[in-house]
Amino acid sequence: MAHRLALASAARLRVSHARLFSSAASSGLDRVQTVENYEHVLNTFAQVRACAVLRTATSDDCPKAMQAAIDGGFQICxxxxxxxxxxxxxxxxxxxxxxxxxxxxxxxxxxxxxxxxVDAGSEFIITPVMLPDVIEWCKERNIVSVPGCQTPTELVNAYRHGAPLQKLFPGVAGGPGWVKAVSSALPFLSINPTSGVDLDNAGEFLKNGAASVGLVAPLFDPVAVANKDWDQIAQNAAKVMANVREVGPYQRKK
Incomplete structure (x- = not known):
């Protein structure tokens, strides 16, 4: 039932924002979005540079936790x-x-x-691992995909398949220094470390070559979620976004 409600809500959203979708008839594909929308998503990542990544055990906690992150300053969720x-x-x-x-x-x-x-209104797609079929499906439809990668080889393969951002997951022991080394050797990559990024080191990842970062448990502290301490999550969000803003926007790779 919830899935059907989500699709119905998304259908209404698509009608009111039809400009985001190109004509499927002309392309022969479904769910095709405009190049302008694709560029807007990438420009937003480059400007904001931090994404709140939420997973909760219960449905009830989900909107409250994400609302707290937005209240604290997150603009990508x-x-x-x-x-x-x-x-x-x-x-x-x-x-x-x-x-x-x-x-x-x-x-x-x-x-x-x-x-x-996408039917539910998602503006970008994130995968935990490098899935060429999903990357290529998104590329054909002007949908930004950010696939999960662990090694430099996976990062490059994701890029070659058409992913404009590459998610480094999970975080590696090398931390910001690892990102700096890989970004220097492979400057065409746009790396998004997720897991291993916390409230204090997010800015360091960005200074060392990361295009953007994803915040999971350090932002949505499991203890705070369990205690329904939404103020703590908002404070976490404000702290990390202050660190991110100090670094400034990212110069997109063209």
């Missing part, structure tokens, strides 16, 4: 499919914040997952 009723929450926040906060979906593992997320 990722709902993950491991969260109960993820697509409904995604659709609700997309409708509420369209044009003000960019909303995406993570833990995408299949093309069907990606299609359902």
């Amino acid at each position: 990722e709902f993950t499919l491991t969260t109960p009723n993820c697509l409904q929450h995604l659709a609700d926040f997309r409708a509420k914040y369209d044009g003000k906060v960019m909303i995406g979906c993570g833990t995408i593992l299949t093309i069907d997952d990606a299609a359902a997320a």
